[in-house]
Amino acid sequence: MQRYFIPSEQFGEDTVTITGDDARHIGKVMRSKPKDQIIVSDGAGKEAVAELVSIEPQEVQAAIVEFLALSGEPWxxxxxxxxxxxxxxxxxxxxxxxxxxxxxxxxxxxxxxxxxxxxxxxxxxxxxxxxxxxxxxxxxxxxxxxxxxxxxxxxxxxxxxxxxxxxxxxxxxxxxxxxxxxxxxxxxxxxxxxxxxxxxxxxxxxxxxxxxxxxxxxxxxxxxxxxxxxxxxxxxxxxxxxxxxxxxxxxxxx
Structure with a gap:
């Protein structure tokens, strides 16, 4: 599952917004479609699986499916x-x-x-x-x-x-x-x-x-x-x- 880091302010309670190069990557490079799932992280302790809702060249909207326990960092x-x-x-x-x-x-x-x-x-x-x-x-x-x-x-x-x-x-x-x-x-x-x-x-x-x-x-x-x-x-x-x-x-x- 593709992973993207986004600023913490782009995390909502139930949704996330992805912009800029990452939005273009989702739409043009990965050719993702609505209902595809990705992982989003704010790089500081918040991480979630999200389902794509809308995909535009400069902005992608996704609904949070579940928050994840952090597991990728050395102690x-x-x-x-x-x-x-x-x-x-x-x-x-x-x-x-x-x-x-x-x-x-x-x-x-x-x-x-x-x-x-x-x-x-x-x-x-x-x-x-x-x-x-x-x-x-x-x-x-x-x-x-x-x-x-x-x-x-x-x-x-x-x-x-x-x-x-x-x-x-x-x-x-x-x-x-x-x-x-x-x-x-x-x-x-x-x-x-x-x-x-x-x-x-x-x-x-x-x-x-x-x-x-x-x-x-x-x-x-x-x-x-x-x-x-x-x-x-x-x-x-x-x-x-x-x-x-x-x-x-x-x-x-x-």
């Missing part, structure tokens, strides 16, 4: 902090990590970030990222759209470390800890009836400097490796997130 909220990579790699990170189960994204600038940050283009790029996250969340039957934060510098990123129960910096070093070394005792001590927050920090194409690693560890982050193979910047976050959600039972783990 461990994982934020992916990604140093801005070249080209469209950030779009790939957002799309795939949203599908896997990331709760939020924080783009950041570090010493070896190659991308030239242009604040004038930021809103256009941010809108593109939000659209990718929304579509990926719909495709993956998520109940929430991940939070897309504005880019920050390295110092501001580290200042947020106390907001998380665990921060892992993806960094390979000789005889260093591996992700599972850190995850196993952390997960074992969690109460699954509560919410916890974790942040995975991924460096740019050139990696982190040793000074940045020292600063991150001083801020409370744990430096972890992701195995014996060196991963690309756009791959590391996906691999780490998959391992984390597996270990917490979200992918058939514990």
């Amino acid at each position: 461990l909220e994982v934020t992916i902090a990604q140093s801005l990579p070249k080209g469209d790699k950030m779009e790939t990170v957002i799309q795939k990590c949203t599908e896997i189960g990331a709760s939020a994204f924080v783009p950041f600038l570090s010493a070896r970030t190659i991308v030239q940050y242009d604040e004038r283009k930021e809103e256009k790029r941010a809108a593109r990222w939000r659209k990718i996250a929304k579509e990926a969340a719909e495709q993956a039957h998520r109940s929430k759209i991940p939070v897309m934060n504005s880019p920050v510098n390295w110092g501001r990123l580290l200042a947020t470390a106390p907001n998380y129960d665990l921060v892992c910096l993806c960094y390979e070093k000789e005889n260093g800890e591996q992700l599972r070394d850190v995850l196993a005792p952390f997960v074992a001590g969690l109460d699954r009836k509560q919410k916890y927050r974790m942040m995975v920090v991924v460096g740019p194409e050139g990696g982190f400097t040793e000074e940045e690693v020292r600063e991150a560890e001083a801020a409370g982050a744990r430096s972890v490796g992701l195995g014996r193979r060196i991963l690309r910047t756009e791959t590391a976050g996906m691999a780490a997130l998959t391992c984390i959600l597996y270990e917490t039972g979200e992918m058939g783990g514990l």
